[in-house]
Amino acid sequence: MRYSAHIISVICISALSAFPASAKNAVMMTLPDKRVAVISEGDLEPASIGSYTVALYKDDGLIDYLGGGIFPREGSVFDDSGKPRISFGDITGDGNPEMIVSKLTAGSGNYLDVDVLKLNDSVVERVLNFTSDTKKDLLIEAKRAYSQENEQLNKSAP
DSSP states (O other), X not given: OHHHHHHHHHHHHHHHHXXXXXXXXXXXXXXXXXXXXXXXXXXXXXXXXXXXXXXXXXXXXXXXXXXXXXXXXXXXSBOTXXXXXXXXXXXXXXXXXXXXXXXXXXXXXXXXXXXXXXXXXXXXXXXXXXXEETTSOHHHXXXXXXXXXXXXXXXHOO
């Protein structure tokens, strides 16, 4: 009896490890630099508000964790089909693409809360947050918002 219980547990563990891990509102995506990011929303949070995380890994085996970040969320990072509202573009002008994460807010559904994230070696840093509407080009809007923020910082510097 003890032998058969051991065999059954080994089979169950083997079967579970054959399937990729999944979570509510989470996706794995390859980044422009070939690393992998896992983007997810908080499991027990309401759909309209809470947090989201970006975890960086060396590759799609998700074994070599590099770092990440957790950010406030107003709206959903994912569309109705489960695809994340994420794009990439060089917003800061440093030659490296930033991750542009847009969250569709609850209610009218006509505006987005947008984060621009710098994907460093071991940390994900939010460099910009702004609101936009769903009809605008987010890359252009992000560059404009980043430029305006830098102009304001330069004006207030002594």
